[in-house]
Amino acid sequence: MHENEIALTYIGGPTALLEYGGLRFLTDPTFDEPRTYEPRNGVTHTKTHGPGIAPADLGTVDAALLSHHHHGDNLDIRGAALLRELPLTISTTKAAQDLGGTVEGLEPWQSRLLGDVTVTAVPALHGPPGSEGRGPVNGFVLQAAGAPTLYISGDNASLLYVETIVQRFGRIEIALLFAGAARLPVAEGDLTLSSADAARAAHILASDTVVGLHTEDWAHLTESRDDFRNAFAGKGVHVETPRAKRVVLRRP
Structure with missing residues (x-):
């Protein structure tokens, strides 16, 4: 790839291979085949x-960006096995404590320089106000000289948190938004962005390139990729990402 070319290969669910700043990042690894998991909590x-x-066909992965480790739809069994083979995973401090190995934890607003890319953990709320007990979740902001700023939301449902990110970084040109309006019978409200809130988040961010992740492949998602696409109809910002096809988001 060209060092300044930004590209994304959508793998499924919250998982994508992102090329940015000359590095290759993997978001929330999920590689299991269809199955129902043993009940947990x-x-x-x-x-x-x-x-x-x-996983064997990914090629070089410089680092995984893991929003959180305690939910199987963001880190499944094969995804966890893959992490043990990667040179670096950046996640929450709780994930680093629990997973060990090459997992490094960041608190919100802490940064880590990887090559020419600065990775900053940003706050995320996995549900409506009061959902902090669901465990820590990070989003990420990526920055590199000469490259547009890029935001990966992780499982964040809070537009207030999106506003704090803009206050810290200014305009976010490229946004990878985890949506799908995830819902569970043990919790009230959407646990991830709805499609409508994803569109509102993109407006707050002033993003001109938006990719929807986490909009399919799990039964507890109540909105689809079509819902996400429709929420951005006529806005001129949504980038469609076919499964397993590399899509260039920005060329130098």
Whole structure:
């Protein structure tokens, strides 16, 4: 790839291979085939679709950006096995404590320089106000000289948090938004952005390039990729990302 070219290969669910600043990042690794998992904390998760790319076919991955480790729809069994083979995973401090290995934890607003890319953890709220007990979640902001600023939301449902990110960084030109309006019977409200709130987040961010992730492949998602696409109809910002096909988001 060209060092200044920004590209994304959508793998499925919250998982994508992002090329940015001359590095290759993997978001929230999920590589299991369809299955229903053993109940955990009274919740049964069902995966409905397998990955578009197998771990063996990813090529070089410089780092994983793991929003959180304690929910199987963001880190499943094969995804966790892959992390143990990667040179670096950047996640929450709780994930670093629990997973060990090459996982490094950042608190919100802490940064880590990787090559020429500065990775900053940013706050995320996994549900409506009062959902902090669901465990720590990070989003990420990526910056590199000569490159547009890029935001990966992780499982964030709070537009107030999106506003704090803009206050800190200014305009975010490229946004990877986890949507799907995830819902569970043990929790009230959307646990991730709805499609409408994703459109509002993009407006707050003033993003001209938006990619929707986490909009399919899990039964507890109540909105689809079509819903996400429709929420951005006529806005001129949504980038469609076919499964397993590399899409250039920005050329130098």
